[in-house]
Amino acid sequence: GESVGLHLPTLSVQEGDNSIINCAYSNSASDYFIWYKQESGKGPQFIIDIRSNMDKRQGQRVTVLLNKTVKHLSLQIAATQPGDSAVYFCAETYGGATNKLIFGTGTLLAVQP
Amino acid sequence: GAVVSQHPSRVICKSGTSVKIECRSLDFQATTMFWYRQFPKQSLMLMATSNEGSKATYEQGVEKDKFLINHASLTLSTLTVTSAHPEDSSFYICSARVSSGWGHGEQFFGPGTRLTVL
Numbered sequence A: 001g002e003s004v005g006l007h008l009p010t011l012s013v014q015e016g017d018n019s020i021i022n023c024a025y026s027n028s029a030s031d032y033f034i035w036y037k038q039e040s041g042k043g044p045q046f047i048i049d050i051r052s053n054m055d056k057r058q059g060q061r062v063t064v065l066l067n068k069t070v071k072h073l074s075l076q077i078a079a080t081q082p083g084d085s086a087v088y089f090c091a092e093t094y095g096g097a098t099n100k101l102i103f104g105t106g107t108l109l110a111v112q113p
Numbered sequence B: 001g002a003v004v005s006q007h008p009s010r011v012i013c014k015s016g017t018s019v020k021i022e023c024r025s026l027d028f029q030a031t032t033m034f035w036y037r038q039f040p041k042q043s044l045m046l047m048a049t050s051n052e053g054s055k056a057t058y059e060q061g062v063e064k065d066k067f068l069i070n071h072a073s074l075t076l077s078t079l080t081v082t083s084a085h086p087e088d089s090s091f092y093i094c095s096a097r098v099s100s101g102w103g104h105g106e107q108f109f110g111p112g113t114r115l116t117v118l
Helices: none
Strands: A010-014 A019-025 A032-038 A045-051 A056-058 A062-067 A072-077 A086-093 A107-112 B004-007 B010-013 B019-025 B030-038 B045-051 B067-073 B076-081 B090-098 B107-109 B113-117
Touching (some): A010 A019, A019 A086, A019 A107, A032 A062, A032 A072, A045 A056, A045 A062, A045 A072, A045 B107, A072 A086, B010 B019, B019 B030, B019 B090, B019 B113, B030 B076, B076 B090
Antiparallel strands (some): A019 A072, A032 A045, A032 A086, A056 A062, A062 A072, A086 A107, B019 B076, B030 B045, B067 B076, B090 B107, B090 B113
16 A cells, blocks of 8 residues: 655754655655654644655755655755754645645654754 | 644543544634544554545544544534543544645644543
C-alpha cells in the first residue's frame, strides 16, 4: 500500500549546526507535501510545505527540497536551536475530494547544547 | 491564525464506558475535519474524515460503530469512543480544513486528547 517513510528515526545534532531530515514517499501521484513539528504531548505544527511543481522552498531557517525523480523529500534546519528538539513528520497528499494526509513515520531531532 | 481546540485534553475512564472528545475550530469554519490516532512513538494514523452535515468516511480497519463521529456544525466535530477498552488508549488528534475552496486546504491541528482506559 501507500506509505511515506523516513530513513532516520533519530537525529542528534549540536546546537548551531544545520540539521537535515529525510523522507521517502511512495505515491508518485502525490502533489503536495508538508513538514510538521510535533512536541511531546502536543498536536502537529505546520512548518513548511511544497507543491510538486517546485523543487525547493525556503522559510525562516528552514528549507524543503523535493526530488520527484527519486521520490525524496528533505527538511533542512539552519542553525539548529534547542527549541527545535521535537519529532518531525513529513506528510503527503494528492488532489482529490478529501485531500487526505498520509504521514511518515517521524524523526526525533535531539539538539545537544 | 487558525486555531483548533480539543476538549478534554486528557481523560481517564474505566473499561466499558464511552468517552466523547470535542474538536472545535475557533476562528474559522471547517467543512471538513479529520480524526487521527497516535500511539506512543508512532506516526499519526487517519481514522476518519468528518464532513459537516453528512456521515463520516472511515479508513479501512476503523470500526465506525466503535468510533462515532458527529459533525453537526461548521465549527464542531465530536468523536465518541464507545465501550472503551485498554487497547483504545491513545492520543487522539483532530484537524480542521478551512472551507475556502483552496486546492488542498491546509489542515490546522488541535492539541490532542490523551485517552487512558483502565
